Amino acid sequence: MERAVVQVTLFGLLLVLASTLPNKPFISFFHINSTVTSRYATTVITSRVANRMDDSKEIEFQVRIPKNAFISKFRMFIDGQWYDGVVKGKEKAQQQYTEAVSRGQSAGLVSSVGRTLEEFKTAVTVAAHKKVTFELTYEELLKRKLGKYELQIHARPMQPVKDFKVDVYINEKAGINFIEIKGGLSTNALSLKPVSSCFQAWVYFYPTEDQQKTCDGCGEQGMNGDLVIVYDVNRDSSLGDIKTSAGYFVHHFAPSSLSRIPKNVVFVIDQSGSMRGRKMQQTRIALIHILNDLAEDDHFGLITFDSSIFHWKRELVQANKENLESAKIFARNIQDRGATDINAAVLEGARMLNAHPREGSASIVILLTDGDPTSGVTNLELIQSNVRRDIADKFPLYCLGFGHDVNFEFLEKMSLQNNGVARRIYEDSDADLQLKGFYDEVATPLLTDVTMIYNGGTNLTQTNFSQYYNGSEIVVAGQITDNDIETFTPQVVAISRDRRVTFSDTNATMEYLGTDFDSHIQRVWAYLTVKQLLEKELLFSGPEKENVKKEALELSLKYSFVTPLTSMVVTKPLGENTDVLHKPKEGETTQGHSPVLSCKL
Known part of the structure; x- marks a missing residue:
């Protein structure tokens, strides 16, 4: 059986040391082992850190994992004994959590730290000239988007490590159709080139200490880079x-x-005052790119709204050249102003689709907004009820929440009620690409x-x-x-x-x-x-x-999953503060926490 050998670094770990001290904690062992079987990945991160000082010191462990993953195991090995985290119902763990907060402790929160990452953090006191081994396991089902699975990789030890190993084993009995590596992590001595495979791929990275200093963007502080392992599988049977x-x-x-199904799509775009500036500019750019990608047998509509509704046309029209050029002119002239009447805008989008013949086509509503409803119907439950009544399970509603101030839970619930999904669009320089990327996922029913x-x-x-x-x-x-x-x-x-x-x-x-x-x-x-x-x-x-x-x-x-309903109580040696780990909701962050994993003295 042929194996593919690819040199990479696996997702999810940042390990930073307090480099300003002469006797900083010393990482002697740093391994990541991930096994992907039939698109389900189980990843184990293991790090051994030594306190080389003459006094007991606190060593902090902090790691980033995919938002889509569930932590299923965490333990520490100290003085010949394993200390295992225990998953409990959140209410049972709440007392320990509250006590930790009252003592001024961080309570080991898992916090959201960006588009795709959550951050896990805990600390333990290590005696002089002793070691601690941290071991974290998390699990996730890889989701196929645009014809590929992506195992995201983020590695930053930020200190050359003598025993640094990353192993990823991909096992797909359907057969691996292709595998490739994207991203910027490389060294002068190590190239990152995938080799085609049959049913298995072994992805590994064993850089020496010198090589860890020579990667792109790295230096004396060690590895610092991002990669994504991309692959797909063979699909011989129509049944799957x-x-x-x-x-x-x-x-x-x-x-x-x-064969692709022609689609009927209505774009419902928030143009309220809070969309001013770069948000509005990026929305206009994304809309024009999306309009360019509509097929001629598609039909579409374009609505903008603040406290009022503005139509490009009141009914859906065919995506021919003349209509597309007219729609682009409309898109280029969208201006931010006014309040936010989400209820009236989404109901109008539903009306336009309901009035259009659906046989032999697929209909979609895409809502983009950055705020709460402030005009018209503002009761969130009433808006959801109205939208559900008018859509009546006939087509999906996709809600895109622009920025951190948006009420994402409201959009998520409204999407789920109508067979769609909600997606957060982050206020970064690539927001227009995020919008276009989401559209591409639903562009071809x-x-x-x-x-x-x-x-x-x-x-x-x-x-x-x-x-x-x-x-x-x-x-x-x-x-x-x-x-x-x-x-x-x-x-x-x-x-x-x-x-x-x-x-x-x-x-x-x-x-x-x-x-x-x-x-x-x-x-x-x-x-x-x-x-x-x-x-x-x-x-x-x-x-x-x-x-x-x-x-x-x-x-x-x-199954010992840390979910929004459970917490992991991290047990430690007698006398140590107990940490309680919660899985955050979308958009939650932890104030005052460093966005990197650190071992500090």
Whole structure:
């Protein structure tokens, strides 16, 4: 079996030392090991740090992980003993958390630190001339976007480390279609060139101390760079890729040989006063790029709003050359002013789509806003109710929240209620590219009204999807009733253009991964189930909300996932302050925390 060997550095770790002191903590061992099996990544970060001073000192461990990941394990090895973190329900851990805060401690918060990262932090006192070993494990399901999976990499030891190793093992029984490396991390002695592979790839990086000083942007303080491992898998069966083990299954569905469906899209753009300046400029740039990419058989509409609604045209029109040039003129002249009437604007977008014939096409509403509703209907629940009534499950609503001041939870709930997703657009120099990048993900619908059917399956994750887009992937997991593979028959029913299609390959092989992977498939199911239950918990209220929350909590505890419903209590030697780690909501940050991982004296 052929292996691909690629030299890279894995996502997620910043380890900075207090370099101004002559006897700073010394990192003797720094390893990252990540195993990706059927798109599910389990990553272990291990760092051994020595206190070389003559007094006991506090050593702080701080690490960045993907926002989409769940921490599942953390432990420290001190004086021959392991100290393990324990995942508890948030309410049970709250007392310890409150006590830590009252003592002026950081309470070990996991905080959001940017677009894709969360930051984990804890500290422990280490005796003179002793060592501490930190070990953190996190898990994530890689999401396919624009025809590829991305394992993000961020490595900054910021100190040459004698034993520095990164290993990434990618195992895809469907076969690896391509693998490549992007980003800027390289050294004068080490090149970063992927080698094509069959079913496995071994991605490794073992730089010497000298090589750690010669990478692009590095110096005497060691490695400092970013990379992304990009790959995709082969897709031979129209039914997709199904893996089973120990009574559980995971189904990856991403058919590629389908004709695109013409789309009807309405862009609803906030032009209130808070959009002034660079936000408005970048929105105009993105809109013009998006209009350039519309196909001639697409139909579109363009609405801007503040306290009033402004139409380019009151009905959807075909994306021919004449209409596109007129729309670009409208886009270039959008000016910020007034208040924010989100309710009237989204309802008008829904009206335009409802008035347009839908047969053989896919309809989408895309809302871009940077603030709370301040005009017209301002009650958030009433707005959500109105939008849900008018859309009536006929098409998805995608909400793009521009900047940090936006009420993202409101947008997220409104999107989920209408079969869409919410995405935060960050106020950076590339905000126009962020907007265009999101549009590209939904630019090419291939299927609508997708229903995943599993006779002989139970405890299934989400099985109904409004639309399937080119370059994306639908993932469903569940249990096989009585573990009887003979009676388990998967099937997918959907609409392609104007005809109903069924995917049911009787010759497809459902691969059994073997006993070595018994817990793997089960953990993928648990991960997906918890993620989707947390979304439902946001949508529901009353007893239904409590039931969903209870189920998500029980699964989080069973599989030791640190989720918004659980906390990890980090145990330490007697006399040390206990840290309690929470998973933050989107947009939360920790005030006063350094955005890097540090060991300090």
